[in-house]
Amino acid sequence: MKKISIAIDGPAGAGKSTIAKALAKKLGCIYIDTGAMYRAVGLYCIQNGINYHNENDVSQIMQTLQVDIYSEDNQQFIYLNGKDVSLEIRTDEVAAAASKVATYKEVRAALVRQQRQMQSAKSVVMDGRDIGTVVMPDATLKIFLTASVSERAKRRFAEYQHKGIAVTLEKLTQEIIDRDNQDSSREISPLKKAEDAVEVDTSLLTIDEIVDKIMSFIIK
Ligand code: CDP
Numbered sequence: 001m002k003k004i005s006i007a008i009d010g011p012a013g014a015g016k017s018t019i020a021k022a023l024a025k026k027l028g029c030i031y032i033d034t035g036a037m038y039r040a041v042g043l044y045c046i047q048n049g050i051n052y053h054n055e056n057d058v059s060q061i062m063q064t065l066q067v068d069i070y071s072e073d074n075q076q077f078i079y080l081n082g083k084d085v086s087l088e089i090r091t092d093e094v095a096a097a098a099s100k101v102a103t104y105k106e107v108r109a110a111l112v113r114q115q116r117q118m119q120s121a122k123s124v125v126m127d128g129r130d131i132g133t134v135v136m137p138d139a140t141l142k143i144f145l146t147a148s149v150s151e152r153a154k155r156r157f158a159e160y161q162h163k164g165i166a167v168t169l170e171k172l173t174q175e176i177i178d179r180d181n182q183d184s185s186r187e188i189s190p191l192k193k194a195e196d197a198v199e200v201d202t203s204l205l206t207i208d209e210i211v212d213k214i215m216s217f218i219i220k
Pocket of ligand 1: 011012013014016034035036038039095098099100102127128129130131179183
């Protein structure tokens with residue numbers, strides 16, 4: 001089969017990872033969650049007392065930090081300096097740190113280089129904020145997923161409840177608004193729809209409906 005690359009971008013809670021995973025399974029591609037890589041950098045700062053608001057300090061650690069992603073049976077594992085941190089990175093504290101370190105040039109350069117290497121050899125479905133615009137500008141298909149803030153906050157709330165994490169809907173809504181602002185307004189690779197991306201609003205669609213819709217773009 002010809003090598004394909006599918007870019008899925010969009011804000012927090014738009015459904016990127018669920019949709020990207022389902023698409024990768026259907027197409028027999030590897031799924032790469034680039035947000036997990038930024039989260040791993042954020043987690044490292046939190047765990048090692050590094051002030052993630054200080055660009056110099058974070059840029060320095062990028063010289064030795066090792067972030068690896070492995071996919072197995074459509075499940076993804078993220079390793080930080082050889083240790084599996086796949087579960088630890090899924091907190092809102094880590095998400096906020098990830099969004100901050102993602103504004104730094106050195107962090108983006110290192111992770112984007114790694115993401116491009118991963119997609120050069122294999123067919124991939126990659127999700128993030130800058131995949132269609134920066135990481136894979138020549139992607140076979142680019143999708144920009146959106147949903148209203150309230151819908152996205154509700155989804156995150158349900159996800160956290162399922163995991164037994166205590167948080168209020170109000171707090172999650174505010175965090176999503178703050179992260180949207182930070183991700184869209186940063187200077188380097190801000191979150192924005194690539195000109196040639198297809199926008200899909202997921203607010204009123206089921207997961208299967210979204211996947212079918214995107215598959216129809218690929219089959220055409
Ligand atoms: O899962 P969720 O949408 O909440 O976030 P994520 O995809 O895990 O990404 C966490 C943070 O990493 C985002 O808020 C972005 O600031 C950053 N990120 C980025 O800048 N570029 C990417 N390609 C992926 C994530």
